[in-house]
Amino acid sequence: MSLRLLFSLLLAGPALAADFDLLITHAQIADGSGGALAAGSIAVKGGRIVAVGQVEGSAAEVIDAGGKVAAPGFIDAHTHSEDICLIPVAENFLRMGVTTIITGNCGHSRTDVGKFFEEIEESKVALNVATLIGHGSVREQGMGGSFIRAPNAEQLATMTGLVDQAMKDGAVGLSTGLIYVPGSFAKTDELIALAKVAAAHDGIYVSHMRYETARIFEALDEIVRIATEAKVRAEVSHIKLSGPTAWGKAGEVLAVLDKARAKGLKITHDQYTYTASSTGLRQTLPDAALEGEHADFVARISDPEKKAAIIARMAEMRTRQGRKDYSYAVIARCKADPSLNGKSIPEAAKIRRGNDALNDQIEVILEIEAQGGASAIFHGMNEEDLQIFMKHPLTMIASDGGPRRLGEDVPHPRSYGNNARVLGRYVRELKMFTLPEAVRRMTSLPAQKFHLKDRGMIKPGAHADIVIFDPGKVADPSTFSDPHHYAEGFTEVIVNGGVVIRDSKLTEVRSGGPLRMNR
Structure with missing residues (x-):
């Protein structure tokens, strides 16, 4: 090196650090509130959004959205992802814009939440994972193999202890699956006792209700009673009407829930966008x-x-x-x-x-x-009921799916296309509600309901979970007969500031991890 070049470098000093880690420019921003799209940029530093709108400054990485929509990463409030550590990338979720999943639904979960979260950290997952503590799993552990009865005092103490520890470890609430053994044998008083434990930790009670058939009104009465007596926020899982004898009652179901809300109860509901469910074949027994x-x-x-x-x-x-x-x-x-x-x-x-x-x-x-x-x-619902439920402003979108490997088995297409189907079919084609409103149902609404702090919005201070998509190209090519197709139209997916999908290609970034309530 010449003396002249060395002298020039010394005068220049160290290179200036970039203002931001990531800058997204030329975006149409759907901030998660349901308000109108706004043109602008989004700046990210240290895994958080630090500026939104007209942003000036340099960045280590720049993504030009090219007029596409930038929204908060979608939060899937109802998944069955206890096996997430075996499929830690969960590309089927990422490809439809999901950056956070909530597992432990329908009463089935890992009962040692602390250990589960340790395994999630070790497996380097690509998205955020929150969990509920499942009543059925707790009941099975607390009562052994004999279920057609109420627990005795010692067994109930064991069950409450498991729920209490799970909540301390960061579970977001308690789930029930009241059509599944052993949960189906539980009486309402037992559920109230355990829901009170979750409520003491600011948790939610999430229920696959006892009936989704023509007897659904009995099940609604039960969840209203539990929410009332346990003083707990409540969520109706995958709201639906199953079987021809139940069809046509969607308006009546919503009227019951609206009446409960008018009395001060905090009850919401989630829904997937298909007229078929999926569960064990044993439910026919x-x-x-x-x-x-x-x-x-x-x-x-x-x-x-x-x-x-x-x-x-x-x-x-x-x-x-x-x-x-x-x-x-x-x-x-x-x-x-x-x-x-x-x-x-x-x-x-x-x-x-x-x-x-x-x-x-x-x-x-x-x-x-x-x-x-x-x-x-199980093909058991009709489209008219589905649309009536979907139009309600407190209906959040949730897949009821799980992480999938391409080509394995013949699963429900919802694990691949649920969020894309909302944006493609129900927003773009049927115009049932606006795109910003659809985004709200998939972002801020579940974040608020499940108390996921600083998630679900594009605003300064929020965690940088962001999805960029072309609303004219979003599609769900996955079908019941040919389910193994990723959603289309999502070009970038960012989790905690890490770009996990860039230019529609999966990167090596794995920036997800366990997500604890209010943390």
């Missing part, structure tokens, strides 16, 4: 058939008298739902026989038994459960 261990079920169907009682109860369930057979159910994942994946129950019966008659459908359901069970998609 009566609860009493599933009590105890798996061996108990096998023993029951091996006993002709007990098996006949189970089949008779299945007939009652079909009648109540207005069903003639099981053609509405399609197998999503059968570990014992993957050849059945994607097949309806009549089709599975034809494959397994050579006949698709009702008796053969019943037999194949019993066989599958005896061999370890299966998950299934």
